[in-house]
Amino acid sequence: MRPTSTSRCTCRRVRGSSSRSHPSRRRGSCDRATTAPSTSRGSTTDSWRRLVGLSRSPACAWRCEVAVTTVGAPVEVGRLRREYRLNVTQNPSPALGQPGAETGTVGSLRQRNRALGLRHILRAGRTTRADLARACGMSTASAANIVADLVAEGLVEEAGSVSSGGGRPIAVIAPRADGAFALGADVGERGVAVELFDLSLTMVDREFRGGRAEERPEAIEADLRDAIEALRVRNIARWPRVLGIGLGLPGVVETGDDGTQTLFAQSLGWEPRAVPSELGGDIPVFAENGAKTLAKAELWSGAAVGVDHALVALLGRGVGLGVVSDGQVLTGWSSSASEWGHTKIRFDGELCRCGDRGCVEAYVGADAILEAWRRAGGEFEGTGWHALGRLLDAAETDPAAAAVLDETLRALGAALGSMVNLAGPQRVVIGGWVGLRLMERHADRILDTIRANCLAHVGDRLELVAATFGGDTVALGSALMPIDALIASPLSA
Numbered sequence: 001m002r003p004t005s006t007s008r009c010t011c012r013r014v015r016g017s018s019s020r021s022h023p024s025r026r027r028g029s030c031d032r033a034t035t036a037p038s039t040s041r042g043s044t045t046d047s048w049r050r051l052v053g054l055s056r057s058p059a060c061a062w063r064c065e066v067a068v069t070t071v072g073a074p075v076e077v078g079r080l081r082r083e084y085r086l087n088v089t090q091n092p093s094p095a096l097g098q099p100g101a102e103t104g105t106v107g108s109l110r111q112r113n114r115a116l117g118l119r120h121i122l123r124a125g126r127t128t129r130a131d132l133a134r135a136c137g138m139s140t141a142s143a144a145n146i147v148a149d150l151v152a153e154g155l156v157e158e159a160g161s162v163s164s165g166g167g168r169p170i171a172v173i174a175p176r177a178d179g180a181f182a183l184g185a186d187v188g189e190r191g192v193a194v195e196l197f198d199l200s201l202t203m204v205d206r207e208f209r210g211g212r213a214e215e216r217p218e219a220i221e222a223d224l225r226d227a228i229e230a231l232r233v234r235n236i237a238r239w240p241r242v243l244g245i246g247l248g249l250p251g252v253v254e255t256g257d258d259g260t261q262t263l264f265a266q267s268l269g270w271e272p273r274a275v276p277s278e279l280g281g282d283i284p285v286f287a288e289n290g291a292k293t294l295a296k297a298e299l300w301s302g303a304a305v306g307v308d309h310a311l312v313a314l315l316g317r318g319v320g321l322g323v324v325s326d327g328q329v330l331t332g333w334s335s336s337a338s339e340w341g342h343t344k345i346r347f348d349g350e351l352c353r354c355g356d357r358g359c360v361e362a363y364v365g366a367d368a369i370l371e372a373w374r375r376a377g378g379e380f381e382g383t384g385w386h387a388l389g390r391l392l393d394a395a396e397t398d399p400a401a402a403a404v405l406d407e408t409l410r411a412l413g414a415a416l417g418s419m420v421n422l423a424g425p426q427r428v429v430i431g432g433w434v435g436l437r438l439m440e441r442h443a444d445r446i447l448d449t450i451r452a453n454c455l456a457h458v459g460d461r462l463e464l465v466a467a468t469f470g471g472d473t474v475a476l477g478s479a480l481m482p483i484d485a486l487i488a489s490p491l492s493a
């Protein structure tokens with residue numbers, strides 16, 4: 001049996017004065033009834049595109065590509081989310097420039113080229129058809145076809161031109177900013193920041209819930225729903241084109257065979273907790289460990305661009321790491337790879353929030369650093385940005401504060417040096433609010449301590465840089481999950 005979905009076009013051309021030639025006007029209505037088989041790949045594509053309102057209604061010839069209302073979407077949402085988790089997270093889209101882009105069946109080739117092309121355009125921001133062909137290893141004819149398809153889908157557009165050195169100007173291809181939107185959330189035990197990004201990855205709205213006190217997961221989920229609803233109300237016209245929400249969570253996020261996800265946040269003292277399958281409306285929900293989303297953001301268009309092997313460290317109250325290997329963020333068998341914060345740097349050492357002793361987080365997490373300073377006689381208020389700034393200021397003149405800072409940098413160097421020996425990165429990126437504060441003044445010392453704790457021939461060639469995106473990186477990286485789903489969404493037949 002074929003389920004029927006009804007899409008209502010709300011294209012302004014239907015209702016405005018310029019709608020004379022719109023085909024639906026001649027018929028008096030732009031409502032459509034289309035059928036979509038539930039068992040074919042095509043049905044997933046159609047449902048996905050109806051869900052996110054990206055492509056025109058199949059029966060409408062006037063590019064009514066926006067504001068599509070879908071009936072019966074929830075069933076498809078669950079299937080899309082499952083397919084995304086199983087297919088995209090475990091078999092990511094091919095990397096740019098990967099050889100063999102012009103091989104395979106016609107269908108797989110077209111699918112592959114679409115994914116390569118869309119990913120390149122979104123990451124580059126501005127490109128040309130010729131550059132697209134070079135970057136993706138496809139023919140210029142294929143690149144032109146892909147651009148035409150993506151323009152028809154409403155995802156990219158021509159945005160001016162560049163000189164060709166005497167010939168005809170060359171069209172610039174860019175993401176169509178309002179072609180789609182994605183939500184990204186940085187979820188912590190003290191609050192949630194939910195940000196709305198357009199397709200050019202510009203943040204267009206933001207909502208924060210929480211405060212100074214630690215909250216239980218139930219309260220955090222309520223905050224998350226409140227924040228999303230506030231954004232929905234303010235962005236009602238954009239909402240039909242929201243692809244989904246990505247959650248950057250404070251723990252290991254494991255994906256089951258059926259696509260359901262579970263958060264294991266041992267260091268926060270939480271019981272294993274199912275990731276909500278919905279957070280209001282029918283917007284797909286995706287989730288990943290926060291440090292891994294940071295690594296994805298830096299790999300997408302930040303400080304890890306241009307290298308295939310990198311370590312991206314997140315230093316805040318919690319401590320995490322994303323290991324980039326061959327251009328992909330490692331997940332391990334159950335998404336628990338690179339839980340660096342809870343690897344040991346000292347046998348029977350300081351007590352960690354996870355309940356064990358001697359973990360990296362017990363030495364370079366914000367609470368650990370400031371507690372060490374308190375024990376050394378430091379006086380300060382709070383546990384955040386300003387308190388750490390006070391420590392760094394005091395370390396300029398106060399021997400006790402300087403000793404705390406020295407110990408912190410030694411621990412950081414030892415912990416990262418071991419990871420450098422394990423992973424063999426070309427570049428180490430340090431982010432998170434603690435990491436960025438340390439990098440502001442002590443980047444040279446951090447690099448020296450890393451090199452002192454890894455093999456010489458590895459450390460000599462190592463680069464160390466601060467993260468590009470500052471405090472909002474986790475939300476940005478989380479928003480890349482629904483965008484990745486869009487990139488990997490199958491072509492319609």
Ligand SMILES: [Zn+2]
Binds near residue numbers: 267341342352360362
């Ligand atoms: Zn620990």
